[in-house]
Amino acid sequence: MTTGKEPGKPLPPRTTVMPNRPKPQHGPGPISMKREPKTLTVGREITLSGEITSCDRLVVEGEVRSSLEGCQSLEIARGGAFRGKAKIAAAEVAGLFEGELDVEDCLILRATGRIIGTIRYRDIEIERGGKIAGTVEIADEQDTDKRGTTGPAEKAPHVVA
Template sequence: MAKNAMVFRPEEENVAYIGAGVTLKGEISASDLIIVDGAIEGDVSARVIQVGQAGVIRGSVTATEADVSGWISDHVEIKELLVVRATGRVEGKVTYGEIELEKGAVIVGDLTALEEDGAAKPASAAKASAERVEVLGALPKPSSIERINEAVRSAKGGKGGLYLAADGEEKRVTTRALIGRKSSAGA
């Protein structure tokens, strides 16, 4: 659940619950919490929105925080924290303050991060236009430059020459010239 999310209690005011098997068409708004285990087709707004594994929202979603284990599509604007769980899927135009993705979470569409003052960050820094992002949980394999940098760091204290060869190549390239240079890759 989102860090400040509330737990649903039927006796509480300003809380809405859409149960499994229920489909709501239209606009729904609550000042505190909306929990969706069913389906909503339309605009949804609340301080906190929680979408269960079977929950679906198709429409414009506006909230301060959202915790998604189900599916949201179309236009999503989360001012502070968007959490997408392992079973969650968010599609469409997505604007968020902070984002947290679990292994297996899927986000498809235009992503825009908000600055702390609520303004959108420049597109070049925050937009992943029409890209599919899947969080697989495993760390990526080191890139060639990272492997070279690691070899160079190891060679600095060692004696003798260090040679690297690309896969399938018999040509050996000395890395002595690389020692002491900084990589532009930021490693």
């Protein structure tokens, strides 16, 4: 296409401005080299039952009845409840955990949190007001392998109420 003024010279490309249309993003497209954490959030007033695997982070604001393995962290918000079995790297409980909890690294129990059942951890932090009822075991650092499984407890189980 040519202009009427200069024969043989092409027209410059047109740029159309459309109001309220988002500008195209430049940079990495849908395939990105950056790995986003796989997070599952169970919102308030939602109940989820079943087996959960391969998530990096589980956030419980509602209720979960599950077996959880292969997850890096479990966060139970105030008002949230997890019932079942969890084998994870780290946990923070501000709501209710009921069942079997095996934490490879650090367990944080907030002032509003309650844990009922069998608890196993390497390190623990309990805020004033946090409640534990059940069997507590301290995992020895040497008993924990890279997959997050644990061996015999450092000491005999201690029952608290």
